[in-house]
Amino acid sequence: MSEKFEPTIIGFTCNWCSYRAADLAGTARVKYPPNVRLVRLMCSGRMDPTFVMKALAGGADGVMITGCHPGECHYIDQNYKALRRFLLLRRTLAGLGIEPGRVKLVWASAAEGVHLAAEITKLVEEIRALGPLDWPTWNGHEEHQPEPALEVTA
Amino acid sequence: MNEYILYPGCSMEGSAKAYNDSLMAIKDTLGIGLHEVEDWNCCGATEYLSINLIPAYSLIARNLAIASKQANSTRTVVAPCSACYLNLSKADYYMDERPTLGQKVNEALAAGGLHYEPGSLEIRHLLEVLVYDVGLDTIKSKVVRPLTGLRVAPYLGCMVPRPDYYNRWSDHEHPTELDEVLKALGAEVIDFPLKTTCCGGHMTQIGPETAYELIRRLVSSADNYQADIMTTVCPMCQMNLDAYQAETNRHFGTHYQMPIVFFTQLMGLAFGMDAKELGFGLEVVSAKKALERIGVELPETQAPKKKVEGLPMPQRRLKKTATPQQEVEA
Amino acid sequence: MSAEEKTPNKKPEKIGVYVCHCGSNIAGIVDVENVAKWAGEELAHKGVVIARDYKFMCSSLGQELIEKDIKEFGLDGVVVAACSPHLHEKTFRTATEKAGLNPYMCELVSIREQVSWVHTDKVAATEKSKAILSGGVHRVLYDEPLQEMKVPINPNTLVVGGGIAGIQAALEIANAGFHVYLVEREPSIGGHMAQFDKTFPTLDCSACILTPRMVEAGTHPNITLLTWSEVESVSGYVGNFNATIRKKARYVNEDLCTGCAVCIEKCPKKIIDDIYEAGLGYRKVVYTPFAQAVPKYPVIDRENCTYFQKGTCKACEKFCPTDAIDFNQEDELFNIEIGNIILATGYDLFDARKVTNYGYGRLANVFNSLEFERLSNAAGPTNGNIVLRDGKTTPKTVGIIHCVGSRDRNFNNYCSTICCMQSLKFAHLVKERTGAEVYEFYIDMRTAAKSYDEFYQRVLEEGTLMVRGKVAEVTDAARQPHEEGKLIIQVEDTFAGKQRRIPVDMVILSNGMEPRSDAKETAKKFGISCSADSWFIEKHPKLDPVSTMTEGVMIAGCASGPKDIPTSVAQGAAAAARVLDKILQKEVALEPIRATVDEIKCSGCRICNNLCPFNAISFIDDLAVTRINPALCQGCGTCVAACPAGAISGTGFSNEQILAQIDGLLMVA
Secondary structure (H helix, E strand, C coil), rough: CCCCCCCCCEEEEEEECCCHHHHHHHHCCCCCCCCEEEEEECCCCHHHHCCCHHHHCCCCEEEEECCCCCEEEEEEEEHHHHHHHHHHHHHHHHHHHHHHHHHHEECCCCCHHHHHHHHHHHHHHHHHCCCCCCCCCECCCCCCCCCCCCCCCC | CCEEEEEHHHHHHCCCHHHHHHHHHHHHCCCCEEEECCCCCCCCCCCCHHCHHHHHHHHHHHHHHHHHHHHHCCCCEEECCCHHHHHHHHHHHHHHHHHHHHHHHHHHCCCCCCCCCCCCCEEEEEHHHHHHHHHHHHHHHHHCCCCCCCCCEECCCCCCCCCCCCCCCCCCCCCCCHHHHHHHHHCCCCCCCCCCCCCCCCCHHHCCCHHHHHHHHHHHHHCCCCCCCCECHHHHHHHHHHHHHHHHHHHCCCCCCCCCEHHHHHHHCCCCCCCHHHHHHHCCCCCCCHHHCCCCCCCCCCCCCCCCCCCCCCCCCCCCCCCCCEEEEE | CCCCCCCCCCCCCCCEEEECCCCCCCCCCCCHHHHHHHHHHHHHHCCEEEEEEEEECHHHHHHHHHHHHHHHHHCCCEEEEEEEEEEEEHHHHHHHHHCCCCHHHEEEEEEEHHCCCCCCCCCHHHHHHHHHHHHHHHCCCCCCCCCCCEEHHHCEEEEECHHHHHHHHHHHHHCCCCCEEEEECCCCCHHHHHHCCCCCCCCEEHHHHHHHHHHHHHHHCCCCCCCCCEEEEEEECCCCCEEEEEEEECCCCCCCCCCCCCHHHHCCCCCEEEECCCEEEECCCCCCHHHHHHHHEEEECCCCCHHHCCCCHHHHHHHCCCCCECCCCCEECCCCCEEEEEEECCEECCHHHHHHCCCCCCCEEEEEEHHHHHHHHHCCCCCCCCCCCCCCCCCEEEEEEEECCCCCCCCCCCCCCHHHHHHHHHHHHHHHHHHHHEEECCCCCCCCCCCCHHHHHHHHHCCCCCEEEEEEECCCCCCCCCCCCEEHHHEEEEEEEEEEEEECCCCEEECCCCEECCCCHHHHCCCCEHHHHCCCCEEECCEEEEECCCEEEECCCHHHCCCHHHHHHHHHHHHHHHHHHHHHCCCCEECCCCCCCCECCCCCCCHHHHCCCCCCCECCCCCEEEEEECCCCCCCHHHHHHHHCCCCCCCCCCCCHHHHHHHEEEECC
16 A cells, blocks of 8 residues: 655745744744745746756656735735746646646735745645645656856857 | 626516606617626526525526626626616626635526536626716716706615625715716706615515615605705615505505605606607606606506406496496407 | 846755754654754755754754855855744844854744644654755755845935824934925914813823924024925835825925014905814915914915916905915925835824714714814814803713714724823813813723823812713704703613613714825835724734834834823824934945846736835836836835746745756655
């Protein structure tokens, strides 16, 4: 009998709201499953779609993107840009064969520790139901190489 | 041409005949087409809903079901009567809000081979259609005999601006739609403070004292503001204030003679139509004096001639004074 | 910043890893020794040369560990796995800096709030901690030794709004010896406070306590008073703002005008004054808003002036003894350079006409609060006589209605803070001047500051009748003979448990405060944000009520929410203190987390241009590239993510750092 599949999920948080929500969940000792590993960004607007691709190609089974509620972004309205990117990204990923349920966007304010924990718990189960992603990479897990310096010929 | 499905309601054929006559008279001028709901039934007025919800709503919804079958180029149902308007709106709104109700009502309708999908029709009151679809500018342009010098108290009644499920009215305490129409007709509009206060409704039957007090408040306020005439959009209000004004006077010892007519009648007058065609003369408290102020002559209302069948009854004669014999139709 | 020849920073080769026990907070769930050991072995190929675990890393001993190791091993990268960076990032970075290593080469990853406090499975928690630590190590390899930017501060300040809060702020800064530009859109400073009669709870005459401040502000050598002026646009950043001011044409030459007011006397045209007199009184077309106006120079209202409209009259010019009238005067546009800005733009009154059942605007004897202030003011249109709209009858009964437009889901949800006290003040004034019977209709009595409740008790003792209930209707439709000719207030008296109809002669509505109608535009102009209600948003509602999220822009007074005069004054002073603190530091340090454009890679597609809410991104036309102002940039990174060419890099949160961190997180299965 194979063991229960434990998904690995990368979560992106914004420094001002959702990361503080995660901290608050910790301070309040709210329990949630350990499958999510968080990356701190300054703002959800920093979300580059390549991060999501990198995470999925690197072995993650799902990605969670979090940020401040619309209208409450510390940088005024950058979370709207994150939302735009997320919607387009999800469609693109679907075209690549990745189920839309694997990438989720969650808004959480700094006071919503419990809410964030609940969303994480929910997402873990959703991805568990979808099964491992095993996105094929042609060279296995490849370490990130920095971009080569640009050569400018006169 | 604005096309609508018309739900007339029972009063239009009876006590509110003037409303019906005047509406039919002005509709062409205003460019609206009215297609009556086929085989419509009574909406149940205000009583049925207090007794049993499912049959009451089914009764109303039958009209909606038939109307939605009829709806082709238009899906708007217009109701001139405020109670009908409210009932139709309620049925459409609550069948959606409360799915169980909607389901049960549709089960009842199914027995008659009918079905109504809530939200599929737009239900509007005649006044609101005239103001927002036809437009005040159009109305103004059709005025050939402005009602200059006629002081009108606009009385909307309580069922039109509230509860306003679809946010159509300008305000829920002091809406201005009726005022604007009257201004477009050239009349002098009273800033009537009780324009949405209840007329007593069916309290005239169940608790007359309450009704008389409510009627008295309305009539005395219009009188205080020196209104020549009151106008309304609801057959119930018109009947209460008109037909029960004498009783009210008797009850309080007052002597009000405040005529109350339907707004469509005033519109017709302003459009230059004949007063009698617009149903003037059918009202109990005569509008004669008010109309004279704008130079409209209204023939004296004749007492209807009684038709006698068979042999005449012995006339009662008191003492030797000859009572004038009532003229009978041979 | 143009494309400097960027020598790629040397990647750290010697990394120190420190795993904290945090007593049993972390160690109770996570096997910290195992994690440290694992890091020393499995991450050695990444450059980890020393991996320790320790009970309390944030203690002085823990920090000394780091400092010692840096010196001893020549570490060029530090990763601490402990609590949240929001708590101790600065602590560890300071320790790193003390040891001579750039503080931005130190990473703190959280295995407490994110692991030990939220998970129960010890094995899973330990594995996750390894992953998080690995993420931190992979990231630190791409950290750069960043330097904070120091920007000089211009000591001048711009105060927008000449009400009591703005005046207070201006005076504080000016008295400290620094220059202030005080910009006010009306012809005189004073704001709403100049319209009031008496102020609660002391019943001080409002003008008497305000005008000395106004005069001080008007004559202060350090204050440039710019009335009848508005701020057109603002650019720049903290310490270095540039504002364009439009000084509207007064058509009066201020150098020649002596304030004799002969022009006002001779002006033949009177119109309704709907600003200062709240629509109850009149003013001439050439006018000063009130007698104690500062400055005293009048203004010609162009829209209503016979000369400007028809080309005739010119009576003011004829009679001016110093030839100060100048019909050819034009608006003046000029720039000022300031270091800080204080917005004290005040409030607007809720339009009581919206509450149709109270009859304001329809029933003659229903007044709103500002109208009543003008009635009661001795310098007002009725010389302080409280009379009905006919201008002569003294009311015998007065009803005062609280919460008009406030605490009401149909209009504004919030409480307007001052209306209860204001209503009680009205009750007192009415009783004192007219002896009338006064009713107060309230929901709750909010008298929560110094001497406020004592004032309430005083008004109670004076015999004011209190009815607790929200008024349903104010009507003139009488039902009974004793109601004829009166305004009837229909209300549910919740204490008596019944409906009451109370006939009164006069109704006063305490309508609430609202943000200025152009608050949203103002906020955008100055780069701050508004709440959904359009009040300016403070940095922190509890601990930082006068700052905004935008460095260098403060707010004070009712612009951020309804408040009374003492609070507005305190906020004006607080904002001034903040500004002085910055001015005295002479320069401000900006966090080095910001974006930079590599101009060689930039193709000029301008996708990023519209993404910045702080106006930090501009397009250089002749080079056809985008450039980012590092002082304006707040470091959100949105443009970094948006650039299709990858030409924008974000220091502190670069692509390399984050991608590496993802790698590290996924290294552990």
